[in-house]
Amino acid sequence: MTNQMSYTTEEIAALLKVSKLTVYDLIKKGDLPSYRVGKQMRVDDADLEAYKNKTKSGIAAVQEDPSAYMESKTIVITGQDISLDILTKHIEKNTKNIRPLRSYVGSLDSLISMYKGDSDIVSTHLLDGDSGEYNLPYIRKLLTGFHYVVVNLVIRSAGLFVPKGNPKQIYTWRDLKREGITIVNREKGSGARVLLDEQLRLQGMDTRLLKGYDCERSNHIAVAGMVALGEADVGVGIEKAANIVSGVEFIPMIQERYDLVMIKSPQNMEWIAQVMNILKSEAFLHELTSVQGYDLSLTGTIMYES
Numbered sequence: 001m002t003n004q005m006s007y008t009t010e011e012i013a014a015l016l017k018v019s020k021l022t023v024y025d026l027i028k029k030g031d032l033p034s035y036r037v038g039k040q041m042r043v044d045d046a047d048l049e050a051y052k053n054k055t056k057s058g059i060a061a062v063q064e065d066p067s068a069y070m071e072s073k074t075i076v077i078t079g080q081d082i083s084l085d086i087l088t089k090h091i092e093k094n095t096k097n098i099r100p101l102r103s104y105v106g107s108l109d110s111l112i113s114m115y116k117g118d119s120d121i122v123s124t125h126l127l128d129g130d131s132g133e134y135n136l137p138y139i140r141k142l143l144t145g146f147h148y149v150v151v152n153l154v155i156r157s158a159g160l161f162v163p164k165g166n167p168k169q170i171y172t173w174r175d176l177k178r179e180g181i182t183i184v185n186r187e188k189g190s191g192a193r194v195l196l197d198e199q200l201r202l203q204g205m206d207t208r209l210l211k212g213y214d215c216e217r218s219n220h221i222a223v224a225g226m227v228a229l230g231e232a233d234v235g236v237g238i239e240k241a242a243n244i245v246s247g248v249e250f251i252p253m254i255q256e257r258y259d260l261v262m263i264k265s266p267q268n269m270e271w272i273a274q275v276m277n278i279l280k281s282e283a284f285l286h287e288l289t290s291v292q293g294y295d296l297s298l299t300g301t302i303m304y305e306s
Contacts (some may be wrong), residue, residue, distance in 0.1 A: 009023045010219040019123065029159070032051050034047075075120035078105050080219055081156075083251050090278050093149055112189075120261055122260070123259070125158075125259070129201060134259070151261075153299060154288065159239070159250055162235075182234075187218050190218075215232070243292055
């Protein structure tokens with residue numbers, strides 16, 4: 001190799017046998033000097049060799065504090081609830097080698113991304129209408145062949161958003177099929193969409209007869225907002241969103257379990273233990289307590305372990 005050579009981030013990741021995210025993290029922290037050629041980041045061979053030599057010289061220090069030189073682990077946390085943002089903040093603050101990234105997708109898509117290896121901590125609130133059980137029937141089907149742990153994050157109230165005063169007198173799932181009722185829906189794969197579809201199935205209601213069924217919004221606040229603006233008579237969501245959006249009342253229908261799923265592979269066990277400690281920590285629970293609408297009686301409790 002010569003000092004005139006340079007490498008792309010992909011080439012460095014292959015040479016060091018680390019992920020591209022780790023390379024970007026080294027560049028961001030200044031450990032690996034880089035420069036840009038067009039849209040591409042490049043690192044000179046001399047700087048790469050200097051970094052490798054510096055790392056080698058730190059072997060003795062590793063024996064004193066192994067975590068100081070341990071490769072940073074990036075974990076992807078999926079879901080849309082604010083409790084996940086709080087968890088992410090506590091992971092960043094209380095761990096040395098975990099780098100959490102947030103992905104804002106629905107429950108079913110989160111489990112599919114975990115199956116594909118694209119997510120590390122997924123949140124889910126999926127109701128199985130036949131058993132009345134949350135999450136586990138879906139997790140067992142989608143994560144066949146995996147070893148995993150399911151931990152409760154919060155319990156929260158889910159139900160119907162209606163305009164102030166509830167002018168259409170909507171109180172039950174069967175009320176949705178009355179003539180003149182327009183709904184606003186969540187996107188396919190979201191927990192709220194599964195809740196609605198399961199209730200409609202149990203009531204024997206044809207979704208094709210529901211006005212607005214194909215009108216989808218990507219989060220609870222957007223659904224509540226459409227109801228508040230008079231663009232829909234009813235939508236499905238969580239109580240917290242109704243407390244945020246003015247002009248909306250909340251009709252509670254069910255207490256849903258909002259759980260986390262983590263894959264128990266050998267390389268994951270160390271950070272899973274750290275996350276479990278955070279879930280049970282006084283600081284984390286205290287911050288969750290400040291958010292209205294959460295039941296924390298099961299927070300940090302293992303609901304299932306395979």
